[in-house]
Amino acid sequence: xxxxxxxxxxxxxxxxxxxxxxxxxxxxxxxxxxxxxxxxxxxxxxxxxxxxxxxxxxxxxxxxxxxxxxxxxxxxxxxxxxxxxxxxxxxxxxxxxxxxxxx
Amino acid sequence: xxxxxxxxxxxxxxxxxxxxxxxxxxxxxxxxxxxxxxxxxxxxxxxxxxxxxxxxxxxxxxxxxxxxxxxxxxxxxxxxxxxxxxxxxxxxxxxxxxxxxxxxxxxxxxxxxxxxxxxxxxxxxxxxxxxxxxxxxxxxxxxxxxxxxxxxxxxxxxxxxxxxxxxxxxxxxxxxxxxxxxxxxxxxxxxxxxxxxxxxxxxxxxxxxxxxxxxxxxxxxxxxxxxxxxxxxxxxxxxxxxxxxxxxxxxxxxxxx
Amino acid sequence: xxxxxxxxxxxxxxxxxxxxxxxxxxxxxxxxxxxxxxxxxxxxxxxxxxxxxxxxxxxxxxxxxxxxxxxxxxxxxxxxxxxxxxxxxxxxxxxxxxxxxxxxxxxxxxxxxxxxxxxxxxxxxxxxxxxxxxxxxxxxxxxxxxxxxxxxxxxxxxxxxxxxxxxxxxxxxxxxxxxxxxxxxxxxxxxxxxxxxxxxxxxxxxxxxxxxxxxxxxxxxxxxxxxxxxxxxxxxxxxxxxxxxxxxxxxxxxxxxxxxxxxxxxxxxxxxxxxxxxxxxxxxxxxxxxxxxxxxxxxxxxxxxxxxxxxxxxxxxxxxxxxxxxxxxxxxxxxxxxxxxxxxxxxxxxxxxxxxxxxxxxxxxxxxxxxxxxxxxxxxxxxxxxxxxxxxxxxxxxxxxxxxxxxxxxxxxxxxxxxxxxxxxxxxxxxxxxxxxxxxxxxxxxxxxxxxxxxxxxxxxxxxxxxxxxxxxxxxxxxxxxxxxxxxxxxxxxxxxxxxxxxxxxxxxxxxxxxxxxxxxxxxxxxxxxxxxxxxxxxxxxxxxxxxxxxxxxxxxxxxxxxxxxxxxxxxxxxx
Numbered sequence: 001x002x003x004x005x006x007x008x009x010x011x012x013x014x015x016x017x018x019x020x021x022x023x024x025x026x027x028x029x030x031x032x033x034x035x036x037x038x039x040x041x042x043x044x045x046x047x048x049x050x051x052x053x054x055x056x057x058x059x060x061x062x063x064x065x066x067x068x069x070x071x072x073x074x075x076x077x078x079x080x081x082x083x084x085x086x087x088x089x090x091x092x093x094x095x096x097x098x099x100x101x102x103x
Numbered sequence: 104x105x106x107x108x109x110x111x112x113x114x115x116x117x118x119x120x121x122x123x124x125x126x127x128x129x130x131x132x133x134x135x136x137x138x139x140x141x142x143x144x145x146x147x148x149x150x151x152x153x154x155x156x157x158x159x160x161x162x163x164x165x166x167x168x169x170x171x172x173x174x175x176x177x178x179x180x181x182x183x184x185x186x187x188x189x190x191x192x193x194x195x196x197x198x199x200x201x202x203x204x205x206x207x208x209x210x211x212x213x214x215x216x217x218x219x220x221x222x223x224x225x226x227x228x229x230x231x232x233x234x235x236x237x238x239x240x241x242x243x244x245x246x247x248x249x250x251x252x253x254x255x256x257x258x259x260x261x262x263x264x265x266x267x268x269x270x271x272x273x274x275x276x277x278x279x280x281x282x283x284x285x286x287x288x289x290x291x292x293x294x295x296x297x298x299x300x301x302x303x304x305x306x307x308x309x310x311x312x313x314x315x316x317x318x319x320x321x322x323x324x325x326x327x328x329x330x331x332x333x334x335x336x337x338x339x340x341x342x343x344x345x346x347x348x349x350x351x352x353x354x355x356x357x358x359x360x
Numbered sequence: 361x362x363x364x365x366x367x368x369x370x371x372x373x374x375x376x377x378x379x380x381x382x383x384x385x386x387x388x389x390x391x392x393x394x395x396x397x398x399x400x401x402x403x404x405x406x407x408x409x410x411x412x413x414x415x416x417x418x419x420x421x422x423x424x425x426x427x428x429x430x431x432x433x434x435x436x437x438x439x440x441x442x443x444x445x446x447x448x449x450x451x452x453x454x455x456x457x458x459x460x461x462x463x464x465x466x467x468x469x470x471x472x473x474x475x476x477x478x479x480x481x482x483x484x485x486x487x488x489x490x491x492x493x494x495x496x497x498x499x500x501x502x503x504x505x506x507x508x509x510x511x512x513x514x515x516x517x518x519x520x521x522x523x524x525x526x527x528x529x530x531x532x533x534x535x536x537x538x539x540x541x542x543x544x545x546x547x548x549x550x551x552x553x554x555x556x557x558x559x560x561x562x563x564x565x566x567x568x569x570x571x572x573x574x575x576x577x578x579x580x581x582x583x584x585x586x587x588x589x590x591x592x593x594x595x596x597x598x599x600x601x602x603x604x605x606x607x608x609x610x611x612x613x614x615x616x617x618x619x620x621x622x623x624x625x626x627x628x629x630x631x632x633x634x635x636x637x638x639x640x641x642x643x644x645x646x647x648x649x650x651x652x653x654x655x656x657x658x659x660x661x662x663x664x665x666x667x668x669x670x671x672x673x674x675x676x677x678x679x680x681x682x683x684x685x686x687x688x689x690x691x692x693x694x695x696x697x698x699x700x701x702x703x704x705x706x707x708x709x710x711x712x713x714x715x716x717x718x719x720x721x722x723x724x725x726x727x728x729x730x731x732x733x734x735x736x737x738x739x740x741x742x743x744x745x746x747x748x749x750x751x752x753x754x755x756x757x758x759x760x761x762x763x764x765x766x767x768x769x770x771x772x773x774x775x776x777x778x779x780x781x782x783x784x785x786x787x788x789x790x791x792x793x794x795x796x797x798x799x800x801x802x803x804x805x806x807x808x809x810x811x812x813x814x815x816x817x818x819x820x821x822x823x824x825x826x827x828x829x830x831x832x833x834x835x836x837x838x839x840x841x842x843x844x845x846x847x848x849x850x851x852x853x854x855x856x857x858x859x860x861x862x863x864x865x866x867x868x869x870x871x872x873x874x875x876x877x878x879x880x881x882x883x884x885x886x887x888x889x890x891x892x893x894x895x896x897x898x899x900x901x902x903x904x905x906x907x908x909x910x911x912x913x914x915x916x917x918x919x920x921x922x923x924x925x926x927x928x929x930x931x932x933x934x935x936x
Contacts, residue, residue: 011195018188022181025349029177032354033170039355046350053346061187061339063332068128071137079141079148082579085677086152089696090625092689094159097619121905122467123559125552131471134551138544142582149586149626153601156622238598238614247616251599255590321474 017060024053136333140340147344150256154351157248165242165249167233169358172226176353179222180345183264186215187342190271190335197331205331209275212338216268223261224301227254231300249356256348262307263341269311274326274334278319284312381481383473384898388480389459390791395484396451396780397865399442402491406439408858411851415844417833430519432832433502437520438494440505441528444634445535446487448776452641453577454483454542456783457570459791461546463889464567466555466906468899471548475541482538490531493524501525504830506627509602509620513594516608526595529588536585539577546574555888557908561665562927564887564912565658568665569644572672573637579676580633587626594618624686628679636675638772639739640668642779643710646732649782650714652885653729654721655923657913660713667706667713674703684755693752700750707743711736722916726883727801731782734809735775741813742771745820760830763823766816774812781808781864788871789878793895796875800867804860811857818846884924887912891928 028049031042059065064072127134158164168176193208230253234241240250272280291305372378379387412419413427413435420426427435462470470476493500501520503512511517512525550571554563563571590601594615602623603615651658658664680688680696714736723729745767748754758764781804788796819827827834827843834840834847881890888908892901906928914925 011192014188014191018184021184025177025180025184028350028354029173032350032357033173035357043355046354047347050346050350054343057187057339057343057346061191061342062336071127071129071134074127075137075141078575078579079144082145082676083148086148086625086629089680089692090152090156090622091159092692093621093625093687094156094619096687096689097160097621098162121556122552123554123556126560127551131548131552135472135475135544135548138547138578139540142540142544142578145579145582146586149583149629150590153586153590153622153626156619157601157617160619161617236598237593238600245616247600247614248618251593251597251601255593255599259589 014060017056021053021056024049130329132329132333133336136336140336143340144344147259147347150259151347151351154252154256157252158351158355161246161248163243163246164356165240165246166356166358167240167242168353168356172229173353173357175222175226176349179219179226180349182215182219182222183342183345186212186219187339189215190338194328194332194335197328200328206275209271209331213268213271213275216264216271216338220261220264220268223257224304227257228299228301253352256352260341260344260348263344265307266311267338267341269308269315270334270337273315273319274331277323277326281312281316281319284308284315288312381477383469383477385458385462385470385473385476386791386896386900388476389455389457391480392450392454392458392483393456395480395487396447396455399446399450399487400777403439403443403447404858404861406435406442408854410435410439411854413832414834415848415851417835427832429832430502431499433504433518433830434494434500434520434524436830437502437504437528438490438500441490441532443773444505444638445532446483446490448638448772449535449539449577449634450483451780452645452776452783453546453570453573453637454480456645456780456787457546457573457641458542460787460889461567461570462549462553463892463896463900464564464887465550465553465558466888466901466908467549467553468901468905470545471552472545475545479538479541479545482534482541486531486534486538489527489534493520493527493531496523496527498522498524501528506631507591507623508627509591509594509618509623510604510606510615513591513603513623514606514608514613514615515595516611516613526592529592529595533585533588533592536581536588539581540585543574543577543581546570547578550574555906555908558888558927561662562908562911564644565647565661565664565668566641566644566887568668569640569647572668573640576633576637576640576672576675580630580637583626584630587623587630590626591623621683621686621688624683624688625679628682629676631682632679633672633675635768635772636671638776639779640672642735642776642782643668643739645779645783645786646714646735647717648887649728649732649786650717650736651913651915652786652883653724653726653732654718655724655915656717656721657911657915658713659716659719660709661911661913663709664713667709670706671703671710674699674706678703681750681755684752685759690752697750697752701747704743704747707739711740711743726785727796727798727805728782728786728883730802730805730809731778731785734805735778735782737809738770738775738778738812741817742767742769742775746771758823760828761823762819762827762829765829766819766823769816769819770812774816778808781805784868786883787889788868789882790889790894790896792872792875793878794871794873794875795878795882796871797867800863804863804867807860807863808857811853811860814853815850815857818850822846881926884922886910886914886924886926888927891926 028046031045035042064075125131125134189208189211193205193212196204196208235250235253237251237254238247240247243249269284272284276283288305288308291308292302295302295305372382382388382391409421409424409427410432412421413432418426424431458470458476462468498519498521501507501512501524502518503521503525507528511521515522515525550563550567590599593599594601594603598614600615600618602620603613603618604620605616606613647658647664678696678700680692681700684693684696718733745763749758749764749767785796785801788794822843825843827840831840834844878894880892880894883890888906889896891906908927909931910925910927910929912927914920916923917925
């Protein structure tokens with residue numbers, strides 16, 4: 001039934017991933033609550049941690065790590081590319097609203 | 104939904120020899136779910152981008168979330184993360200053919216999901232009680248976007264969690280889940296006071312009841328390990344989205360005491 | 361389990377299961393086709409009303425009376441929305457893609473037949489909802505198919521901006537859901553259900569084009585869905601995503617601090633890929649038809665595939681060229697301009713490959729071939745004005761003039777329609793088992809071809825002379841008044857072109873019942889749909905799965921017995 005029998009299916013690794021996710025969440029909460037960084041740096045750090053967390057979820061829980069390479073790369077690249085170009089072109093305009101005072 | 108796959112003889116009976124090997128090396132239902140998730144991640148992505156866009160152009164963003172809100176939302180996060188682990192266990196049980204533990208792990212997952220919804224519902228009610236609506240908030244009146252983005256993002260996510268719990272319930276119990284869902288809907292409708300927004304929000308369960316009844320009527324089948332795995336993909340995705348909403352919406356708006 | 365399997369491998373009995381809620385991709389494809397045919401007549405009727413109003417603004421017309429400026433804007437909005445969503449997206453992809461793609465790759469059906477049926481019926485509901493906008497109080501919305509806020513986001517902004525605009529957004533959201541279901545079905549089918557030997561590089565270019573279109577749809581429609589949800593919230597819950605502080609009719613609205621630019625970004629992030637969703641299937645059909653009727657292999661098959669892939673890829677990075685005049689960052693405008701110019705490269709590759717395919721071919725001028733050549737012609741004339749508009753400096757002059765209207769109507773309107781016509785004339789024998797009338801087809805082609813050029817070419821001059829679009833009357837403005845003879849000419853051309861579409865419809869329905877019977881392969885074509893019976897049986901190949909041994913376009917191969925080798929023909933020994 002299970003068609004990805006080639007990889008190590010030990011349950012232990014899922015507990016490790018789960019533990020890592022909880023720890024990362026705790027770090028995020030600590031950073032957020034103590035307001036360790038200024039807003040923009042804070043945003044970058046938090047989003048960086050979130051990307052790591054989602055990568056763990058996708059790779060292990062959603063099993064993408066064990067799928068075929070072509071599926072892995074097609075899905076990841078197409079979705080990530082969309083976000084990257086959104087990021088590159090949307091946010092300069094949001095900043096311009098501030099600088100130009102268009103409200 | 105996921106059960107609507109091709110029933111043609113050759114595919115049904117696994118005679119893959121007549122076809123080229125699938126390009127992604129996975130069965131069709133899984134590929135279909137992944138494609139749906141790719142699209143859904145862009146739907147959420149666009150909402151998150153809209154949130155960030157408004158956030159950047161309004162520097163005086165409110166920061167109302169004090170200790171109890173942060174604790175509450177951290178517990179919610181832990182619930183979702185743990186539900187992902189139990190979901191993984193459910194998939195393993197399904198692959199072993201262990202019906203009892205499949206059901207148990209699915210129940211655990213649904214339990215965590217329900218806990219998340221309830222906690223989040225209480226959080227919503229609290230914020231609404233403090234005077235927050237989609238178009239205004241009591242903290243910084245010049246930034247009406249705060250309420251709008253909060254309710255849109257978390258509302259959309261809550262809807263996805265609700266759909267996920269119903270999906271898992273149908274996978275676990277099939278027809279037997281329908282009366283439970285109906286009971287939950289009625290209980291929610293009568294127990295939640297009419298002044299609360301969830302008095303009406305609970306009708307999402309009724310819609311879920313109707314849709315799952317139709318699906319169970321059209322395609323009565325025993326769900327196999329593949330169906331469980333595909334449901335798991337959806338569930339993990341809902342977890343994943345929260346990993347972005349939680350820091351953006353909550354942690355970027357913590358209240359310094 | 362066994363019962364469901366047998367249930368689906370035999371044709372369902374009973375009218376409702378067979379023709380209404382059918383799971384057969386061929387029936388669903390025809391349902392999409394006829395839905396689009398209905399929609400195109402509605403859209404065309406609206407454009408006729410607009411053209412007549414522009415020339416005779418005070419005339420009282422049958423059915424609608426005298427057209428007021430607000431009503432003109434409603435007509436414009438509904439014409440655009442219906443044409444883009446329910447014709448250009450529905451017919452080539454939902455209609456022909458659904459009917460032909462599984463047969464061309466040797467599959468018995470789509471990968472998810474139930475989802476396929478749901479996708480059609482969801483589209484149908486979306487169409488009904490958008491038509492309902494005509495009949496509610498206030499009428500249809502005024503904000504154009506792009507729905508820019510604040511006009512689209514404030515209920516009191518105009519007569520159609522009440523319930524009509526809500527219905528408009530709801531319809532689009534429903535259409536998004538339907539397209540997502542369709543798109544993931546197309547992709548999965550192409551990935552998983554190709555017959556033995558149908559490797560990726562043996563897929564007909566039509567299959568490639570539908571496949572790439574589906575990928576674009578999958579990634580683009582999700583974004584439009586959220587944009588629409590936010591717009592609905594702005595309208596009905598008082599949020600301020602898109603609406604800054606504004607005053608309507610002397611009243612300050614409750615909104616504050618939103619940005620209309622956000623909607624434009626989100627909308628065009630979907631909107632530009634949508635343009636390629638409309639045109640890519642036409643490119644695929646044109647490649648297929650040109651190769652078949654030139655009796656030559658397609659020139660540069662791999663280049664065609666990579667050109668389509670790069671058009672799809674670049675199509676996601678150029679949305680800002682719709683927004684040069686919106687107050688977007690000028691640095692972004694620079695990047696968008698450059699990327700937009702880049703699309704010219706794969707487009708030119710395709711054009712020259714089409715010309716190369718026809719070069720020294722033994723061309724058979726049947727109607728589908730004429731329409732395919734017409735597609736190439738329109739693609740060139742419409743495409744050449746693209747590099748003009750891609751430059752921010754020129755766009756300052758040309759933005760919101762008839763130049764833009766002429767540009768996009770030629771390239772994505774009429775060219776895509778010519779792709780649909782080519783597909784209709786080409787696959788009609790397979791779909792209905794009868795041939796269409798050639799003389800009527802040729803008459804239809806020449807009238808439409810000359811007619812559309814006569815309508816849309818003058819628009820370029822009009823635009824360069826400063827003729828603004830979206831105005832309901834030009835007779836009252838001195839400098840625009842002097843352009844009125846051009847408008848009059850275009851209106852007469854439109855009336856003649858629309859009249860000539862009756863030739864097509866009569867030919868279509870007459871041939872469906874009275875046309876001469878078609879053989880299994882009337883065009884002597886090579887792809888898999890011509891190896892099966894006409895019309896194809898319920899599971900497409902009568903219980904067997906074809907084995908593919910050849911590329912898709914092996915025409916005029918030296919040493920072969922015939923001038924074409926079907927994809928399933930036994931493998932040949934090398935030429936003697």
